[in-house]
Amino acid sequence: MVVGLGLSSAEKSYIAGGIAVDLRGDGRGRHHFRDFSIDTSIIPQANGSARLRLGGTDVIASVKAELCAPPPGRPHHGKLEINVECSPTAAPEFEGRGGEELSMDLSRALQRSFLGGASGAGAAIDLASLVVLEGKLCWMLYFDGLVLSSDGNLLDALSIAMKAALSNCGLPKVEITSGTNPEDDADFELNEEEFTPVDTSRFPVIVTLTKVGKHYIVDATAEEESQMTAAVSVAVNKKGSICGLTKRGGTGLDPSVLLDMISVAKRVSQTLITSIDAEISAAESRHDDQ
């Protein structure tokens, strides 16, 4: 993803050789994630926010909630919108078109994983739970990701940060004052004292498998990513269902390899989800103590 790392051929063969013997440059095995830390409630203006540090990768995610009319033809559903920004402050490559393209790639991959099908089934949040008044008023959740620093595996990092931001998110209680009749417009008051949490149990995490040589690794660093032939990002939820899949990199993949990658991603995701949940609750309790 990041071009111009300027690796020598010795460094390249060191990376490839390490992956082949299941011992990577930083001592990890092929299917091990780097240690990560999560901070929550870092943006006071947002309904929920989180910062994730995964090795040298540093991302922020925020969730903002707005009341709006339900999407046309779907009175029982709320709305989600996902957007990612890569600021040139993180890396000079993000300036101009390079950043735009990467932002679009990341946004699309996240949308594919979190928005579900055209009917709204399989979305990362039960869209029906976002309805305030059927056919008239629903919550629209804006997920915004920001890349502060990039050392590979941005997509997975953003998905984890968004999950943490969502579990940090509280929706203010809405009191409908009038407009319960079908003809009238809804009138409401926001109660900024009481908040309801959003159910995050369906929210998937993305595990990207980066293929270097014959093997695939999880949580690749920027250096490892520069040596990839192909990468497959699989979104997996707690139940072990696949919620979205995106392929990057030019090289073709055999269908059986793809299926194997999916099963590896599923296995890795389950331990990852457990450690993310632990990190999130640790961050929340840290926050409560302050």
Next chain:
Amino acid sequence: MFLNSQKALLKSDGTRLDDRLPSHVRPAFLKTGAVSVAAGSAYAEFGSTKVIVSVYGPRESKKAQAFSDIGRLNCDVKFTSFATPLRGKAGQDVSDKEFSVLLHKALEDAVDLHSFPKTTVDVFALVLQSGGGDLPAIITCASLALADAGIVMHDIVAAISLSCVGKDLLLDPTYKEESQQDGSVFIALMTSRREITQVTFTGEWSSTKASEALELCCDACVKLGEVMRVCLKEDAAEATEDT
């Protein structure tokens, strides 16, 4: 809601609204040489989806671009303003851009970029009528146009999409089916090598269902690849007769 949508898309005998079985693709029409001034071109119809792709080049890369040892593939997808039911559908710009990226990713590995160093091959796709499965139609058509232009390729690329509606897997969905889908799969496959160049999943899938969908799509792509080869051979034979 779930039941309603199923009822609307599948008839009581298990066939779809256009009398296809869930695992059947729409009738296709493929023809190369649609645009006479282009180095290569193709026209494709999949049901009511109609696309035209022309290929220009290899020609000199734009001055602004950095030096590249290997060739470049420049892909651009446009929808006509009358392609969709709503004229110039909102958000069309976004999907134009996204389709261009996905088209590039699907073809990149199949084209031998080393065979035209320092130059650019332009692939311009135009969707005349959007009737569902637009992206696979564009990719399939573009791969024919590249072959028609005589660009060296490792293999031809065939692409197909699939909609999941309730429990049913509908291959090669129409616009209506796509707008009600719970999930979708799209793959682009190099048919002889059986290598996937591009793949996306949306919606929730169990492993068994995902592999079933993948197999359905791969088989359909291999069959489509055969049809593409026949089309290329026939059109080439016709062209030699004419001269």
